[in-house]
Amino acid sequence: MDIRRKGRVDTSLIGQNEGTTSMLNWVSEAKQQKLRCLYTNARSLGIKKEELELLVQEMKPDIIGITETWWNTRHDWSTGIEGYVLFRKDRNKGKGGGVALYINDEVDCKEIKSDGMEKSESIWANNTLGKKTIRSSPRIVLGVCYRPPGSNLDVDRDLFNVFNEVNTYGNCVIMGDFSFPDIAWRTSASNNDRAQIFLDVIADEFLHQVVAEPTRGDAILDLVLVRSEDFIEEMVVGDNLGSSNHEPIQFKLNGRINKKKSETRVFDFKR
Numbered sequence: 001m002d003i004r005r006k007g008r009v010d011t012s013l014i015g016q017n018e019g020t021t022s023m024l025n026w027v028s029e030a031k032q033q034k035l036r037c038l039y040t041n042a043r044s045l046g047i048k049k050e051e052l053e054l055l056v057q058e059m060k061p062d063i064i065g066i067t068e069t070w071w072n073t074r075h076d077w078s079t080g081i082e083g084y085v086l087f088r089k090d091r092n093k094g095k096g097g098g099v100a101l102y103i104n105d106e107v108d109c110k111e112i113k114s115d116g117m118e119k120s121e122s123i124w125a126n127n128t129l130g131k132k133t134i135r136s137s138p139r140i141v142l143g144v145c146y147r148p149p150g151s152n153l154d155v156d157r158d159l160f161n162v163f164n165e166v167n168t169y170g171n172c173v174i175m176g177d178f179s180f181p182d183i184a185w186r187t188s189a190s191n192n193d194r195a196q197i198f199l200d201v202i203a204d205e206f207l208h209q210v211v212a213e214p215t216r217g218d219a220i221l222d223l224v225l226v227r228s229e230d231f232i233e234e235m236v237v238g239d240n241l242g243s244s245n246h247e248p249i250q251f252k253l254n255g256r257i258n259k260k261k262s263e264t265r266v267f268d269f270k271r
Helices: 023-032 046-059 073-078 153-167 193-204
Strands: 034-041 063-067 084-089 099-104 109-111 122-128 139-146 172-177 222-226 232-237 249-256
Touching: 034 046, 034 172, 034 222, 046 063, 063 139, 063 172, 084 122, 099 122, 099 139, 122 153, 139 153, 153 172, 153 193, 222 232, 222 249
Parallel strands: 034 063, 139 172
Antiparallel strands: 034 249, 063 099, 084 099, 109 122, 122 139, 172 222, 232 249
């Protein structure tokens, strides 16, 4: 099930379907040099890595956000994708979880770290937009977050504090699975107290949720939060990755890529 509209995202499309968009058409517009983004909850990327690489070759996204990688140090040798810088955070205790952010190695980017961010299951990077790297070049913060079902109040508080922190950087795009199936996004309301707190937080941070189609069953679990809806130019939901029961989300950001002079590829396996 896909959503596609040239120009701005229209939240009135929630619950509607304007037809199927072919992936080939989406790729053919790469010459626009917009930041092309792909996000999905993989539910164990280890067994789906080759499929992800094939998808990347076909779509050629600049940004790839993944939740539930289920990685640990045993996966260090197999996590990289040629042509991308990888930032990742594995779950320290227990199975599952984990987040990853791949960024085209021609995009000027740098990981953001803080004590607050260390407490949440999230990864963040600052990216420079524009044709040349100058002091006044616009920047955008990209984040990938995973909030497991049944998270306690402390986990929620740590994550929401990070939202407040990254908002100080200016423009931000937050991708992730937040496990709030009870939210009716058409009205931004919920009878669930914890979900209502989440709605209040994103409203206080002036964030807009722009995914309009279900990403797992009938629920919109996987979200894209932005400061300005004008920053999103196109969105497609559909075609799940392998055995994952979450639908991937594709979209473009209204900002031109700032390419680095160096072609050096760096993969970060420190985390």
